[in-house]
Amino acid sequence: MRRRGRGYVAALLLGSAAGAHAKCDKIEIRVLPFNVIEDYSKPYKELLKIGTGGGEVGLVRTTFIARVQGCIATVGYEAPTLYVASELPADPCAFEHVKAHEQEHIAIYAAALSTLQARIEARVAEGQDLFEAAKTEVLAVDADQAALDSAAEYTKNASACAGKIIKLAMNRR
Numbered sequence: 001m002r003r004r005g006r007g008y009v010a011a012l013l014l015g016s017a018a019g020a021h022a023k024c025d026k027i028e029i030r031v032l033p034f035n036v037i038e039d040y041s042k043p044y045k046e047l048l049k050i051g052t053g054g055g056e057v058g059l060v061r062t063t064f065i066a067r068v069q070g071c072i073a074t075v076g077y078e079a080p081t082l083y084v085a086s087e088l089p090a091d092p093c094a095f096e097h098v099k100a101h102e103q104e105h106i107a108i109y110a111a112a113l114s115t116l117q118a119r120i121e122a123r124v125a126e127g128q129d130l131f132e133a134a135k136t137e138v139l140a141v142d143a144d145q146a147a148l149d150s151a152a153e154y155t156k157n158a159s160a161c162a163g164k165i166i167k168l169a170m171n172r173r
């Protein structure tokens with residue numbers, strides 16, 4: 001859950017796609033497994049440091065990876081972690097509400113990953129550099145993530161659970 005926040009993931013691009021192209025007929029694209037870690041142990045104040053803005057009662061952090069080794073490219077989201085502030089589980093309504101919102105972010109990543117290989121392959125087949133193709137795709141996912149955190153969604157969350165979620169975020173700021 002994040003209102004401001006720019007850039008959902010840090011992108012890490014390793015290796016040289018250009019160099020690999022020279023030696024390979026085709027670069028095989030592999031997608032990293034997407035295994036979500038759930039962490040409800042960190043207090044709100046710590047989540048503020050992990051997040052990039054907004055009232056971070058919950059958030060998802062991950063790093064997008066694009067790595068070329070030989071003729072194999074590995075792409076995907078490394079160590080996706082769903083955080084909900086440790087103050088929240090004591091209030092089941094607030095906890096479930098925030099967790100459900102963060103799971104929507106997770107679902108966006110999962111949906112994107114299901115077609116990521118095909119979409120990057122299509123771009124590379126059109127002559128695009130592999131890293132450029134991966135970057136274009138990851139930015140599109142970022143835009144989808146930002147769209148979930150609309151003003152309407154924020155307002156809905158602010159009034160949910162008798163305003164307890166927003167109270168937590170405001171009190172601890």
Ligand SMILES: [Zn+2]
Nearest residue numbers: 001002148149
């Ligand atoms: Zn959100």
